[in-house]
Amino acid sequence: MLYLKPTHQRLSATRMAPITLGFVGLTVTAVFASFAIGARSIPISEVVAALLGTSTSPEAVVVTSQRIPRTLVALIAGSGLGAAGALMQGHTRNPLADPGLFGVNAGAGFLVALTAFTIGISSPFTITLAALFGAAITAVFIFFLGLRHVNSSALVMLAVIGTTVSALLSGLTTAIILLDKQALDVVRFWVAGSVTNRDTSQIILTLILTIIGMLLAVSNGFSINNLSLGEDVAKSLGTRVLQSRIVGILAITLLAGAATALCGPIGFVGLVAPHLARVFSRHDYRWLIVQSALAGGSLLLFADILGRVMAPPGELQAGIVMGIVGAPILILIARKRRLVAL
């Protein structure tokens, strides 16, 4: 094992680097598409000029003041959710794991609503803190349940449990917003999962948290590789099981919680992104987490772009588009084959 490892890693690197570069290319494409496409058609030359700062036309202002922030938001939230999904799928060995489907986003959302209602202040800092706390509680709960059983029925059952917890939490959230019409007006757009008109300080806060979470996630990849052989094997390979689980939960909390605080609960990014990455690469989580983050970022960007052009004159929130696009993919996964543990 000791002398096999370097070869294995080199092999992995030569195969994975081009694939990862491909995902980087996809993300860059998505970012530029997001700059260029919108309800208002702006010629490419004007977009480039706006990006370079050489133009001050109204079109350029639209690009710099509207499209660049929302692109950044979608990229941060999408990559966070994608990586969180890969982590959840890796730790629970469940191909259905997703921060949205398993209730982590609902947990974050509920605590945001609760904090807004009880304390009343909705500063970016309190919102984010509440979301992180809610995400952490649900993530621990899901880990606790999900690590017990890995047969095919349990995989589906965990999804049912997640949906149940989501139903419970969104019921409570509804109860809260019903008491306050003003809260309803805020929350009904927030729950739709929108990436527009976000507070700048919150974007920065989320960016910092996402970077920390991403570092934790990447450092967790090697342990997940060992853990996917089963806890006993992982232990004998020298993995500290409890420690890596805790790092995993921390990373999921930071990534999914911060993304939810920023955009509201967005489902299916964490489900679809790792599956997309797995089409090209194998189950090497050191790479899969990075690729899922890139895929997740591009996915949410494309969802947002689609939402801008799908229903003119209005816009469709990115979270709604993800629901409409993601649900059929879940159905596809359900239909395609017998569910097996990862």
Add this chain to the structure above:
Amino acid sequence: MTPEPNSGLQLGPIGLPRRSTAVKATITTLGLLLLLTAIALQRGEIDIPLSRMLDTFLGRGTRLDHLVLIDHRLARLLVGAGIGCALGIAGALTQTIARNPIATPDILGVTTGASAFAVLVLVMPRLAESTLGISGRAALIPGAFVGAFLTTALILGISWRGGFDGYRLILVGLGVNALALAFTTWLLTKASIEEAAVATRWLSGSLEGVTITDIIPLFVTSLVIIFVCLFISGDLGALKLGRDVAKTLGVRTGRTEFIALALAVLAVAVTTAIAGPIAFVAFVAPQAAMRVFGSAGPPPIASGLLGAVLLVSADLFAMSLPVTLPVGVITAIFGAPFLLYILRHQHRRTRA
């Protein structure tokens, strides 16, 4: 399963086996229902003593008493009981034909589908006017029915692969549920703030504002469902043993399953249209009834009784809180842990 000869009651195709647990449970449930009725009729802001209550029921009461007692408390009680009953039966029917406790309309997304279309009718009155010919609250029932029917057809159509695998059915249900949810959220953002407020309140499943007129469609539906259930209860009992066994026993399985499913869709549509999606009653009532009544599978009629008890008590509980919550929130809060318990329990046995 089979009743011993000369025990129980047989009236043509309708048979009622006599089992002491079931009899005791039935008496207890009916007693509970009576007790809940008494509580529901006397509790509230205005104190009405028993003599005035009797006067009001005999038509000799004051107008205020009539308004409070009949139009308000009794209407809410009856609508709650009717909805609980219909949902309980719907859950028992789907659990029986899928042979899986998770396969209920609320978990598979049929309720969500029904409410998505009901919200569509609510926020786009012009569309409702042109397709259904009616708009407003009157259009809710047909709207919800279309939604429930389409969702069921979609779930069954997608998960059919020469048979229904229980897990595939559930996963597809979750997917369809998410789809309907996304659709509803989109509709809510399209609506004006007033419409959104109405729709959100309705979407949380509330008995607030139900009127005495809601009772008519509800009771007609409930009676039809109970009546048909009595006729197919024998076939349903055989279906619990599996499709193949049921076939060899001479049951026309396809027809029975279709009828049961149609009844469930009808129940979900009507109840959702009246009070919005009320979560977990269709799931909890049959599972609880199975345990309380000591039967081998979810018993439809007993589930209806227990569903009525559950919903009425949940509503009474909701009203007694310092902040009035919609009953759907209460059923979600109490139903979700029960589902988690069943899931844990189900693990030990291989299959329900």
